Amino acid sequence: DWTSDIFIDATVSDLKEKIGDDKVVMGLSGGVDSSVAATLIDRAIGDNLTCVFVDNGLLRKNEYEEVLDSYKHMGLNVIGVDSKQRFYDALLGLSDPEEKRKAIGKTFIEVFDDEAHKIEGVKWLGQGTIYPDVIESVSVNGPSATIKSHHNVGGLPDFMKLKVVEPLNTLFKDGVREVGRALEIPENIIGRHPFPGPGLAIRILGDITPEKVATLQEVDHIFIKGLKDNGLYDDVWQAGAVLLPIQSVGVMGDERTYERVVALRAVTSVDGMTADWVHLPYEFLGNISNEIINKVKGVNRVVYDISSKPPATIEWE
Numbered sequence: 001d002w003t004s005d006i007f008i009d010a011t012v013s014d015l016k017e018k019i020g021d022d023k024v025v026m027g028l029s030g031g032v033d034s035s036v037a038a039t040l041i042d043r044a045i046g047d048n049l050t051c052v053f054v055d056n057g058l059l060r061k062n063e064y065e066e067v068l069d070s071y072k073h074m075g076l077n078v079i080g081v082d083s084k085q086r087f088y089d090a091l092l093g094l095s096d097p098e099e100k101r102k103a104i105g106k107t108f109i110e111v112f113d114d115e116a117h118k119i120e121g122v123k124w125l126g127q128g129t130i131y132p133d134v135i136e137s138v139s140v141n142g143p144s145a146t147i148k149s150h151h152n153v154g155g156l157p158d159f160m161k162l163k164v165v166e167p168l169n170t171l172f173k174d175g176v177r178e179v180g181r182a183l184e185i186p187e188n189i190i191g192r193h194p195f196p197g198p199g200l201a202i203r204i205l206g207d208i209t210p211e212k213v214a215t216l217q218e219v220d221h222i223f224i225k226g227l228k229d230n231g232l233y234d235d236v237w238q239a240g241a242v243l244l245p246i247q248s249v250g251v252m253g254d255e256r257t258y259e260r261v262v263a264l265r266a267v268t269s270v271d272g273m274t275a276d277w278v279h280l281p282y283e284f285l286g287n288i289s290n291e292i293i294n295k296v297k298g299v300n301r302v303v304y305d306i307s308s309k310p311p312a313t314i315e316w317e
């Protein structure tokens, strides 16, 4: 009979035995899986675990500060690395989705490797891999994904030569959440929607600039806050906004405007493999649209994505 408490006790004592006095490094994404995995390892070995949380400049508004703060409150030995400029430089001039993904993955690996090198004698790499990732062999979410998709590139960075420890690799998402709650990880992390590793870069169609990121962060923030304030957030599996590479004509007072269009996306899903668009209330959508257009400079039109997966995907890139 599985209970999260039994799982936690067994896992922590296994980890203690396996890792002993060795040091572990692990990348955190702000998501559920890496946070729960890190907390279990922390229970077992404390500050011999060093967590690395990277600001790639593609996170949600205030997310870096808020999540880093949560991690510190949870007692994790976490290093925050502000690498925004490094990622923006790597993305400069790129508009092809796969090229953007590759540039982000490569930069993440470089940043992470730099940090791992600062930990003397580190022997293990912690990962938040969960059971479905093991079956699929390529995980779609979190830093682990970025690492895996680059496995075959050759010339492995040093941290990838470390032994791997994956305390969640027998669990499904629901089990991970249950364990996370039993570990008293804050609800803002446990209940968090999935968020892609490349972040807002794959929700800004075309090339990435810090200005576009700032615009999309504002739009996304209004949408996500609206979902939370209206009790809709937990009914949605994933939501976000997309900055489209087109402008449309509008009118503001007596003035003609020619500004950007954003698309809102909200889906229900079990595992991200298939998804349905959420029938959000018209009134909610109307209010959110008004708020976005009134508050976010440079946006004069909002559309709602009513495509399901398949044949559409959840992300637009």
Ligand code: XMP
Pocket (backbone or CB within 6 Å): 101, 140, 141, 142, 145, 146, 194, 195, 196, 197, 198, 238, 272, 273, 309, 312, 313, 314, 315, 316, 317
């Ligand atoms: P799609 O767009 O393929 O998304 O329907 C399915 C799930 O995967 C996430 N996703 C990604 N996650 N790196 C990630 O870590 C990526 O490159 C990536 N692309 C999509 C997406 O947010 C959704 O949860």
